[in-house]
Amino acid sequence: MKKIRFKQHSVMPGFGLTMGYTLFYLSLIVLIPLSALVFKTATLTWARFWEVTTSERVMASYRLTFGTALLGAVVNAFFGFIVAWCLVRYRFPGRRIMDALVDLPFALPTAVSGIALTAIYAPNGWVGEHLEKWNASGLRGSLEAWYAPVAGWVRGDNTGWSSYATGLVPPDLEIKAAYSQLGIIIAMTFIGLPFVVRTLQPAIQELEAELEDAAASLGADRWQTFRRVIMPVLFPALLTGFGLSFARAVGEYGSIVFISGNMPMKTEVTPLLIVAKLEEYDYAGATAIAVVMLVASFVILFAINLIQWWTGAHKRA
Amino acid sequence: MAQAVPRRRATTPGGARARNTPAWVRWPLIGVSFGFVGLFLVMPMAAVFAEAFRKGVGVYMDSLRDPDALSAIWLTVLTAAITLPLNIVFGLSSAWLIARFRFAGRGLLITLIDLPFAVSPVISGLIFVLMFGLQGWIGPWLKGHDIQIIFAVPGVILATLFVTFPFVAREVLSLMQEQGDDQEQAALMLGASGWKTFWRVTLPNVKWAVLYGVILCNARAMGEFGAVSVVSGHVRGRTNTMPLQVEILYNEYNFVAAFAVASLLTLLALVTLVVKGVLEWRLAGEAQDAEESTKGITA
Numbered sequence: 085m086k087k088i089r090f091k092q093h094s095v096m097p098g099f100g101l102t103m104g105y106t107l108f109y110l111s112l113i114v115l116i117p118l119s120a121l122v123f124k125t126a127t128l129t130w131a132r133f134w135e136v137t138t139s140e141r142v143m144a145s146y147r148l149t150f151g152t153a154l155l156g157a158v159v160n161a162f163f164g165f166i167v168a169w170c171l172v173r174y175r176f177p178g179r180r181i182m183d184a185l186v187d188l189p190f191a192l193p194t195a196v197s198g199i200a201l202t203a204i205y206a207p208n209g210w211v212g213e214h215l216e217k218w219n220a221s222g223l224r225g226s227l228e229a230w231y232a233p234v235a236g237w238v239r240g241d242n243t244g245w246s247s248y249a250t251g252l253v254p255p256d257l258e259i260k261a262a263y264s265q266l267g268i269i270i271a272m273t274f275i276g277l278p279f280v281v282r283t284l285q286p287a288i289q290e291l292e293a294e295l296e297d298a299a300a301s302l303g304a305d306r307w308q309t310f311r312r313v314i315m316p317v318l319f320p321a322l323l324t325g326f327g328l329s330f331a332r333a334v335g336e337y338g339s340i341v342f343i344s345g346n347m348p349m350k351t352e353v354t355p356l357l358i359v360a361k362l363e364e365y366d367y368a369g370a371t372a373i374a375v376v377m378l379v380a381s382f383v384i385l386f387a388i389n390l391i392q393w394w395t396g397a398h399k400r401a
Numbered sequence: 402m403a404q405a406v407p408r409r410r411a412t413t414p415g416g417a418r419a420r421n422t423p424a425w426v427r428w429p430l431i432g433v434s435f436g437f438v439g440l441f442l443v444m445p446m447a448a449v450f451a452e453a454f455r456k457g458v459g460v461y462m463d464s465l466r467d468p469d470a471l472s473a474i475w476l477t478v479l480t481a482a483i484t485l486p487l488n489i490v491f492g493l494s495s496a497w498l499i500a501r502f503r504f505a506g507r508g509l510l511i512t513l514i515d516l517p518f519a520v521s522p523v524i525s526g527l528i529f530v531l532m533f534g535l536q537g538w539i540g541p542w543l544k545g546h547d548i549q550i551i552f553a554v555p556g557v558i559l560a561t562l563f564v565t566f567p568f569v570a571r572e573v574l575s576l577m578q579e580q581g582d583d584q585e586q587a588a589l590m591l592g593a594s595g596w597k598t599f600w601r602v603t604l605p606n607v608k609w610a611v612l613y614g615v616i617l618c619n620a621r622a623m624g625e626f627g628a629v630s631v632v633s634g635h636v637r638g639r640t641n642t643m644p645l646q647v648e649i650l651y652n653e654y655n656f657v658a659a660f661a662v663a664s665l666l667t668l669l670a671l672v673t674l675v676v677k678g679v680l681e682w683r684l685a686g687e688a689q690d691a692e693e694s695t696k697g698i699t700a
Binding site: 090091092094095096097098099101102103105106109110113114115116117118120121123124163166167169170171173174176178182184185186187188189190191192193194195196197199200201203204209210211270273274277306331334335336337338341342355358359362365367370371374377378381382385 | 422426427430431433434435437438440441442443444445446448449452487490491494495497498501502503504505510513514516517519520521522523524527528529530531532534536537538559562563566582585586589594595598599617620623624625626627630631643644645647648651656659660663666667669670671673674675677678
């Protein structure tokens with residue numbers, strides 16, 4: 085009978101040494117500190133844990149965080165698709181620079197992107213001043229009608245939807261980018277942009293030209309080819325990029341803290357709330373919320389892995 | 402799993418197909434791309450420099466010569482200088498282990514190494530506060546022995562080590578897996594020792610991947626804000642890294658100084674992008690070499 089071994093035989097040396105060092109360093113830097121989170125939570129009773137993680141202010145922060153992260157990811161999925169498509173398919177002056185710039189949100193410290201975006205969208209900033217003029221001009225009606233439902237949903241009330249349905253626009257709503265929910269969406273779009281573009285690029289690269297040619301020769305127009313032939317192939321990659329950008333946005337702190345204004349119940353995202361709890365020395369409360377966030381991001385990443393596994397299985401089949 | 406920094410694969414022209422696209426489709430799409438990239442990427446960068454030089458070059462230089470700014474720059478460089486070697490050693494060790502051996506729990510180990518990418522920066526800082534803070538596990542003991550980790554430099558370094566943990570390991574691992582172990586086997590068979598094989602065969606083969614991981618790791622180490630902000634305590638001139646210094650100056654409405662320090666970090670980001678581009682080009686070459694040499698063997 086063959087013995088079940090922990091390790092397959094290999095002529096390569098150094099198994100013990102690398103295994104020992106890898107496990108030692110991994111435990112020291114990652115596993116032991118992360119376990120502190122679990123042990124601290126264990127000091128809370130269930131009732132207390134539930135109370136902390138579902139209090140009104142915390143619930144408002146979940147709604148805000150996940151709502152804005154979702155919208156940021158949608159913006160990225162749409163524009164990121166166009167950017168990735170152009171970078172792979174077309175040759176135009178400035179293409180290589182654009183391609184390199186896509187990684188900027190990875191390379192730029194989040195604090196820097198935070199203050200830079202705030203400077204642009206603040207009422208006296210390059211874009212913000214135009215929004216102010218727009219607010220003063222009375223022209224904003226039509227755009228508000230479009231934005232109001234979204235703002236209402238993020239706020240957790242339904243006034244936006246009803247105004248959408250009746251065509252009535254709340255008169256007090258003006259477009260403010262910095263120190264508002266829109267500002268949070270802008271920051272989240274910025275930091276999530278590379279994920280969509282970089283996951284789509286290789287997928288677009290691998291598209292088979294024959295499929296498009298076949299569709300065209302069978303009489304499909306450009307739009308039909310795009311919808312029926314190209315989109316189904318690219319959809320898993322798009323969904324993966326969307327998910328990664330969403331996951332990153334949910335945990336983001338640095339760039340949001342400057343642009344959001346940090347008003348409890350209105351523009352306070354969950355990572356900000358964790359920091360606020362820490363500053364009040366409410367370690368148990370901060371930990372409880374952190375555990376909820378950690379579980380949420382694991383679920384998102386698990387879903388992404390599932391998509392990738394599922395498409396992999398499809399390709400093999 | 403997790404949120405890695407996806408590597409930009411060398412894009413060879415699929416552009417031949419572009420000739421099929423009529424200009425009225427192509428140019429508006431390119432226009433939208435430029436608009437989006439311009440609004441979201443170029444404009445913030447330009448804003449940093451515009452704000453930093455708002456009051457002229459003299460004020461800009463003065464804000465960088467401020468002792469607190471200089472100490473923040475020093476602490477940032479120190480943090481990176483400690484983080485990078487530790488990450489390189491761990492990266493090489495774990496890549497060797499995972500790429501060259503098959504053992505139970507190998508998949509789990511890969512997942513665990515990627516774990517820090519899935520954790521929000523704020524939580525990455527929180528865990529060290531929970532361990533070393535006064536209410537934490539060994540906080541009281543540390544206090545008794547007059548050792549300070551949280552709200553001090555060691556805490557900043559620990560949090561940075563956590564958030565940069567996977568960078569070098571995942572780059573080296575993916576290249577070592579692509580290359581296979583034929584060359585190392587040959588060296589061992591010819592009588593080279595394990596160490597000699599590592600220094601003469603493995604290391605030269607993966608040097609570009611190490612550098613690639615290092616450049617990404619360095620950008621994150623110098624730029625990390627959330628995790629470091631939770632553990633540092635913001636002691637001016639002592640525990641402030643450059644991103645924290647930016648925050649403090651900004652919150653004091655000292656905008657020119659804040660953007661002056663931020664402009665240095667922006668330059669760092671631009672250098673990172675350029676070096677990253679060059680390394681991607683080198684790495685694409687390496688991978689191709691590896692592919693060709695395997696083809697040569699099978700042929």
